[in-house]
Amino acid sequence: MENLLNRKLRLGIAACQFGAKVRYNGKGIDLTQYLGRDRGQFIWTPVCPEVMSGMGVPRPSIKLSGGNGFDFWKNEANVKNKEGQNKNEMIKKGALACLETLERANIDAYIFMEGSPSCGVYRTSLKNQRLGNPPGVFGALLLEKNIFLISSIDLQSPVRWWDWKRRLVAFVWIKEQNINSKEILKEIWDKVKYVLYELHEEEAKVIRDKIRELLKSSEEPDAEFYETIKLEILNLLRKPAELENIKRCLWANYVNLKNKENIEVEEIYEPHVLRNMTHIAQELLGIEIEVRKKNLLFRSSPINYKPDR
Numbered sequence: 427m428e429n430l431l432n433r434k435l436r437l438g439i440a441a442c443q444f445g446a447k448v449r450y451n452g453k454g455i456d457l458t459q460y461l462g463r464d465r466g467q468f469i470w471t472p473v474c475p476e477v478m479s480g481m482g483v484p485r486p487s488i489k490l491s492g493g494n495g496f497d498f499w500k501n502e503a504n505v506k507n508k509e510g511q512n513k514n515e516m517i518k519k520g521a522l523a524c525l526e527t528l529e530r531a532n533i534d535a536y537i538f539m540e541g542s543p544s545c546g547v548y549r550t551s552l553k554n555q556r557l558g559n560p561p562g563v564f565g566a567l568l569l570e571k572n573i574f575l576i577s578s579i580d581l582q583s584p585v586r587w588w589d590w591k592r593r594l595v596a597f598v599w600i601k602e603q604n605i606n607s608k609e610i611l612k613e614i615w616d617k618v619k620y621v622l623y624e625l626h627e628e629e630a631k632v633i634r635d636k637i638r639e640l641l642k643s644s645e646e647p648d649a650e651f652y653e654t655i656k657l658e659i660l661n662l663l664r665k666p667a668e669l670e671n672i673k674r675c676l677w678a679n680y681v682n683l684k685n686k687e688n689i690e691v692e693e694i695y696e697p698h699v700l701r702n703m704t705h706i707a708q709e710l711l712g713i714e715i716e717v718r719k720k721n722l723l724f725r726s727s728p729i730n731y732k733p734d735r
């Protein structure tokens with residue numbers, strides 16, 4: 427089983443973060459410009475639930491009241507615009523149209539705009555520290571569908587984006603594996619366990635212990651057991667890593683590669699050395715490139731993403 431993903435991943439994205447001037451005030455920004463050459467490694471599907479609702483650009487801003495997006499879909503919360511008009515039916519239709527589009531596009535992940543009453547996932551307000559009523563109307567649908575979600579703000583940070591990309595690539599690669607034997611599960615675990623420890627050591631150890639138990643036993647588990655373990659691994663990969671963990675593992679993995687495989691990369695620093703996010707991202711990419719050249723495994727980014735179609 428090769429640790430390679432060579433199909434182009436499909437990303438949905440909030441249209442206003444992809445350069446479309448579709449926000450209520452006619453604004454939009456292209457955050458994918460920060461990805462540089464990575465931008466061409468994906469197939470993009472931008473959508474905007476408020477535009478698809480038919481409210482137009484510009485439009486009075488809207489607000490969720492009486493509950494969050496989940497409550498909205500149970501008819502227990504409302505969407506009203508600044509002029510006090512109820513927009514429930516319009517926003518429902520717009521959100522469902524976007525979800526249908528994303529399903530037709532067969533997306534692997536969605537990049538959402540935080541702070542919007544429609545698209546927000548963890549906050550629906552951009553005002554100061556107020557969270558609003560998260561998730562938003564469309565955000566609730568995305569969560570319900572268990573879609574791999576990435577915050578658009580993180581496209582601006584090279585390290586955050588590196589973290590998202592390596593986790594997404596591992597997520598999709600594992601999702602596409604048919605785990606139906608102990609041997610396959612062990613092979614997958616051995617490839618991805620280091621990144622899981624790096625993300626959430628305690629939770630990863632719980633999975634490790636289950637796998638160890640299984641390998642020791644003479645019984646063959648049913649398909650449901652394999653599905654549950656797979657889901658637990660996938661759920662760990664959804665959660666962003668702490669910067670300190672990224673730096674610590676970067677150094678540890680580099681020392682290991684240097685000693686065992688003679689991998690040499692310039693300007694890799696120990697975790698305590700202060701440097702900016704761009705430099706850390708360059709260090710990570712530098713190691714990744716050298717490791718891929720020698721066909722070795724980089725523990726922090728175990729699946730090689732080489733899209734060829």
Ligand code: SF4
Nearest residue numbers: 440442449474542545
């Ligand atoms: S509804 Fe979503 S995609 Fe459309 S402008 Fe608002 S945040 Fe952007």
